Amino acid sequence: MFEMSDIDSLNGEENLFPPSLEINPLKLFDIAKSQGRPLYAAAPMVRYSKLAFRETVAQYGVDLTWTPMILAKEFNRSLAARDSDFTLSPSSPPTIAQLGVNSPLEISRCTTLLSPFINGIDINCGCPQSWACAETLGAALMHKRELVASMITSAQSSLHSLGYQDKKTVSVKIRIHKDLRETVDFVRTVQEAGVDFITIHGRMRSTPSSQPVNLEAIKVVAEHCSVPTLSNGDVFTLSDVKAHVEKTGVDGVMAARGLLENPGMFRKDGGEGCSWDVVEVFMNEVARRPIPFKLVVHHLSEMVGSDRSQRGSTLLRKEERKEMMACLSMGELIDFLDGVREIRRL
Secondary structure (H helix, E strand, C coil), rough: EEEEHCHHHHHCCCCHHHHHHHCCCCCCCCHHHHCCCEEEEEEEEEECCCHHHHHHHCCCCEEECCCEEEHHHHHHHHHHHHHHHCCECCCCCEEEEEEEECCCHHHHHHHHHHHHCCCEEEEECCCCCCHHCCCCCHHHHHCHHHHHHHHHHHHHHHHCCCCCCCCCEEEEEEEEECCHHHHHHHHHHHHHHHHEEEEEECCCCCCCCCCCCEEEEHHHHHCCCCEEEEEEEECEEEEEEHHHHHHHCCCCCEECHHHHHHCCCCCCCCCCCCCHHHHHHHHHHHHHCCCCCCHHHHHHHHHCCCCCCCCCCCCHHHHHHHHHCCCCCHHHHHHHHHHHHHHHHC
């Protein structure tokens, strides 16, 4: 595994770069279509979309992964931020770096830094959190379509200057407006600016995740897109995937909470919940691509079943979950999981 501070040491050692970097994300849409299925994507999630998780879901059918949102301004100015926010390994799956950005200059600089290490740049136009919108980031950009267009043009120009114009993509992840005509105007504007594909989250900024995603709205917006589209929101099973595609006509689906609960969701036998083999793969990836211990426990709490689970996994009973959450070290956690799994085998 190497970080952004390792750039200089990688000169002349291209074998360290993952083969997936040679894949244009648009080609992945074509491959999925040739296989008679939508493209499968892992959403950008704060904290959770770290390298170990991205490599786990890639082993279970995810075609394209996203980093957590990277704040472009801080990333450009801070080596510590770069090493904290982005990591890569020789086995990294195709990866899109999602940026929280509101400046053509900042996205140009960030694209220049990141482009050798990723498959595409994505502009976050969907984060509903108040702090982001106060900084004219995330969902606030849904009312700044000309600004978003200028950032797309800037990022594409940076890729072109580096010779990546046919190898990397620039995309946007959006939410919908109350008046869908505004959303249609938005997608037309960003398409004219040269966006390569669009992810549509079928909720407004003010819509809580407890309310069902608006598939009809996604359908309306997707029908006005001339570039590939991804549908996002309430994807927890392969049945949900089928419903999204049939009802919206999109080219791919993106999952967030569904993959947290079951990183193996997109495999053919994804089922209704996580399985022990998926937990084992995740723990092996954590050993190879370390993440903070508390984050490991948080991931496992989603995978083994919780009161918030949308598709109930029964790997651990309630009292066992409490015992797992009380573990204080990786060694203790591994011993606990091994012990429970051995009991299940008996």
